[in-house]
Amino acid sequence: MPENNYPKLHNASWPGVVGKGPDSEPPISIDTMIELTANAEVDGVKFDGFDLFAADPHLDIDSNDDGIKELADKARAKNLEIGSLVAPVWTGTGGGSAMGSREERDQFVTQVRKACVIGKKLRDLGIRPNGVIRIDSSVDPSSWAADPAGNTKLIAQTFREACDVAADYGESLAAEGEICWGGMHGWKTMVNTLEAVDRPNIGFQADMAHTLLYLLGYNKEDERILPKDFDWSDRATLTEGLKTVTAALRPWTIDFHVAQNDGTVFGSGSHDKTGRHCQASDPNGKLDIAVDAGHWLRDENGNLTKKIRHICWDGCMFPNDVMMQPKTWNDILGAMIKVRQQHGWYEAP
Template sequence: MPKNNFPKLHNASWPGVVGKGPDSEPAIDIDTMIELTANAEVDGVKFDGFDLFAADPHLDIDSNDDNIKRMADKARAKNLEIGSLVAPIWGGVGGGSAMGSSEERQQFVTQVRKACEIGQKLRELGIRPYGVVRIDSSVDPKSWAADPTGNTKLIAQTFREACDVAADYGESLAAEGEICWGGMQGWKTMINTLEAVNRPNIGFQADMAHTLLYLLGYNKPDERILPKDFDWKDREALTKGLKEMTAALRPWTIDFHVAQNDGTVFGSGSHEKTGRHCLADDPNGKLDIAVDAGHWLRDEYGNLTKKIKHICWDGCMFPNDVMMKPKTWNDILGAMIQVREMHGWHEEE
């Protein structure tokens, strides 16, 4: 059996929802996502849990105590824990732009409060021993670019208010570095936004598929690290670029998504184009998943930080037929196990 039991290995539930809908493929319900996660197994090792989308059709953000307990019971019945939550902070699902009108920004903070309340109740039910609440700016880069200074100030103010609310529930907020979000679309821009928030319970959620696009400066060309004509076969240059970026973002990182990317962007349904999530064994994948995860999980001297208690695989916008194949999740679990064996540790439980 593997020697390491930390970080815990989670699957994300939201690939069943994100990029789905009337203008794409049907959403995959939470029971099916839990079943797919629970059934995956590699050499006797299984997923330890899943991260949860706190919105319909998975878990209504306005869920009462009975609904939250039912979700906890579903996880427990499959011997799974729940980790990080995604707060539905976007317009159209009850939220609003973090740099929008006063009303929109208040709606944003309200959605964070509701997600934090759910998170606290799941902790009290003993099913959520770790994890954060994930947010973004809920605005596109072009709108942000109309006034970078003023809009960053507004986003920071909204995030600050959300952090203060989250602190009341013992929660931290992780801003995910997707290139499709204004004020977060470049690695330096992301750090500027986080620094402007100036709260102890704000951090960064690194996703290996999304942050690879930071290196290309896709929506922030002036922050590009790799040259325009970059040869992906130049592993030494790629590693150097990853080290530069992770050295800056790692101190902020409080949540981590393992993923693969082929160096392109992709969007489906209503989701804007962002770093494409690829299958773990995609032959076009540009990352060495296990090796490159170490840039996030180890410090600049190669020492384990042990800050991240669980890691999560994010396969957003995978086609439904791919998601329904057991092999997909076994391959993903196998990649996650490799990450833990290379960069994990053992704790008595």
């Protein structure tokens, strides 16, 4: 049998930008992130592509055709494809709160439209065979908590409008399950929000570092699964908790980030605290990366879903000195190869 060649293995470009800036470390350019990704290699296997932050300083959301083609050419020159795009929907990047004023919500939808335009052009250029547009609610949990029902309704309406726009470009939207985003900060809350959107092209983006925090009830104590002062050596209880969350969210999952987490929160720059992204080899990591990825990539009976055409490693808020070390990306690539070996499949080219 030939070796598994799906899902494709992607790195993320946004760790070079998110959590960086004037109040943290300098951003790392898209050229450098592409170079680091392309140079990684483990036993002859390399990354297949990268997922893209569709915002400055990596790619201007208002890029013209020449700018988009230039990026596609850079990827192609390194034998990399482009996958999912992060739409810059936040206040300060041209977007606005998904439960804010009409103007803010219109700005949110406009940013999604611009990301979809870029995504379609990259598809047309043949460099983006799969992927989604990633969004979040662009608002904090405490603001959402002032009126959970009303604010969920507003977020769902904004997402619905964004979905309708995305459909015009053949795109699907993946809402990121991250504890720092209101209406998305608990696993039951996330399901409620997705159900309220009621569009065929809305889905969930699971990130193993973030979804682990769902089990601990950070920012949503009433949805805690693991007991307080949980003993992390109790692998059986952890596994049952992971199964509970994945059973609820797997049917929605259309984008997947492989990651490690040590059970704590972290934020840098202007980014609120969220699930800490640890290095693949971190001795404090609480996840068995290859095994626990299977909860997302296989159904409740252990069968491969084959829904996820590429998986992405999210090293968000890694320090710059860590990201500039080739060993970091080789360790990550090695962990992702194990995921594909255990939960992948082969398709003839």
